[in-house]
Amino acid sequence: MNLKTLMIAAVFGLTLSPVLAVAETGMKSMSGMDTKESTGPVQSRGVITAINTEKRKITLNHEPIPELNWPRMTMGFSVAPEVDMNGLKKDDSVTFTLRPAEKGQQVTAISKQ
Numbered sequence: 001m002n003l004k005t006l007m008i009a010a011v012f013g014l015t016l017s018p019v020l021a022v023a024e025t026g027m028k029s030m031s032g033m034d035t036k037e038s039t040g041p042v043q044s045r046g047v048i049t050a051i052n053t054e055k056r057k058i059t060l061n062h063e064p065i066p067e068l069n070w071p072r073m074t075m076g077f078s079v080a081p082e083v084d085m086n087g088l089k090k091d092d093s094v095t096f097t098l099r100p101a102e103k104g105q106q107v108t109a110i111s112k113q
């Protein structure tokens with residue numbers, strides 16, 4: 001190998017490793033809804049199908065979330081204490097942010113579209 005080949009190999013190595021890491025994470029979460037491995041916040045859109053402001057719970061029919069390897073589905077989330085749930089109601093179209101919590105994902109931001 002000459003220097004040029006080495007440099008190309010290095011660049012490819014650096015470019016490919018994050019992609020492989022993502023693919024691996026995706027495969028892991030395919031074994032169920034266990035998303036504990038997923039880091040960082042993800043954003044998505046959906047429609048509120050149920051909301052309980054007192055218990056800080058919300059049920060969303062969300063769009064597919066490739067970061068979590070989730071198809072479109074309706075599911076419940078807990079809502080972080082700092083999120084203002086006032087003004088949100090059933091059938092509202094929303095954009096929201098999820099972060100990994102102790103149990104699954106938690107809504108850390110939500111706003112009407």
Ligand SMILES: [Cu+2]
Pocket residue numbers: 062070073074075
């Ligand atoms: Cu889901």
